[in-house]
Amino acid sequence: MTVAALRVVEHNATYYRRTWRGSVVLTFLSPVLFLAAMGLGLGGMIDRAAPGVLSGVSYAAFLAPGLLAAQAMNTGTFESTYPIMSRILWRRTYHAVLATPLSVRDLLVGELAWISLRLLMMAAAFLAVMLLFGVVRSPLVVLAVPAAVLTGLAFAACVTAFTATQTNDSGFSSLFRFVITPLFLFSGTFFPIERLPELLRPVAYLTPLYHGVSLTRGLSLGTLDPTGAAIDAAVLAAYAVGGAIAARITLGRALVK
């Protein structure tokens, strides 16, 4: 990463200092609520009704790492929708940044670095909540934090590429409704994708969230298969790199014309 890109991180950090209080509460509250309602509430029923259905782990322990990956997807996606659009179209601060020696590439690298930092904070908070709920089964779980960052980054890069092509925010509701929500529900977060109809399973294998969930769950439950994990990480990295290349092009078209 270039020094120039670090200036973008510094810029965002200055901005974040003014707004962090509200977001910190949400960062902890969201996993607490989900784990309490679905892990303990719903999970309690599942564990009683069908003991052993998840190869001996409680539903809460199965669900928690999936939620971590899903939360990373949500954070990475959200951070690259409205905030990025505002800096391109509404506040137009990117235009000011590009009047300095920075290039579009520096700007993009800086933004993705900043989003990675935000993902890191989120994942660390999430892990603390998981430990609090006692739903962790392996010390490898610390590696679930970078795995979640990579998952979020894969989404952030692709969504940034999309945001830069938009001329207003109406596309975001379609993005959340038709992409993010279905992924959240059907990528293995709440139930193993083996439960999906056979025709849909290959679709799930192609999505980044499936691989994010697979990684974080393997690390948290200690059931990681090295080959599978390498494939998961490679797919996520491919989405991140491919998204960043696309974003470099679409941001350039939006800002340098």
Place this chain on the structure above:
Amino acid sequence: MTSVPTGPIDPLIQARGLTKRFPAITAVDAIDFDVAPGESFGFLGPNGAGKTSTMRMIGCVSPITAGSLRVFGLDPTADGPRIRARLGVVPQSDTLDLELTVRENLVIYGRYFDLSRGEAGRRAGELLEFVQLAERSGDKVEPLSGGMRRRLTIARALINEPDLLLLDEPTTGLDPQARHLLWERLYRLKQRGVTLVLTTHYMDEAEQLCDRLVIMDKARIVAEGSPRELIERYATREVLELRFSEADREALGTGPGADPADRVASGDDRAAPGESRHDGRGDGRLDERFAGLAERVEALPDRILLYTADGEAAAVAVHERGLLPESVLVRRSSLEDVFLRLTGRTLVD
């Protein structure tokens, strides 16, 4: 003292055949201009004339389509970052961080130019004094007035101590007081040796700030010179403005519905670019009524302009012919008149 061979000073900006085409339109069509160091240079023209596109190319944020452009002797295509390091840019609409404080806006921006936090902070303090915002230093930008935001944007553009300041319509939308304060600050910068390049569609702004300017219309440069030169070349010393009642306007055939091609009655044959349609076959009634009273007569929807060396004398002559305008105004010619002469249109519609 040793004698150093002095040639002409290298221009700070040099454009030859500079062209910008977008898929749908040609925004800038093969224009040539030079800007010398220390000069205050303006692009005057109506909206859509190509001023902003030209500024963006100079600012190295818009690739040129054809022709050549050199800024500080460097090529924007290859040396964008090096050029931008020495530029200050004041965009048409403010691009400030509204949630940050006035001071943070400057310091953060200074960091993009690789200033240390200490140095950026020191310069921020000085610049806030310069633009008279020191008292608002710790306030957020959000509640600031338009004039204050503009001054902050100018201060931000100066954080890297630029050799060249680009100002795209610096005072559009400001009240007169705010405009005069800005002009005064820009004049001080010019005295310190900063080269200013600005766009405007206000003739008074161009007259106040520019040593030299080009008038742009429809992607091309239609005239170039100092404000005084342009007025001398394309207008008379004075202008007599007459307003008639609606009934009289109908009688004169210059009402709002009149064909624009017929509204010019020319009694002078000095050549001007774009003059071809000012061929003297104007409205017969206008010619008749004002013949011999002025070098040139221009009929706008709301008033009639008589271009003459002596406005008072012309006003007396108008009355002697039995014409009774509702109001009579004698004024000095301005760049607005130059623009009208060259393009047949007013600058701000």
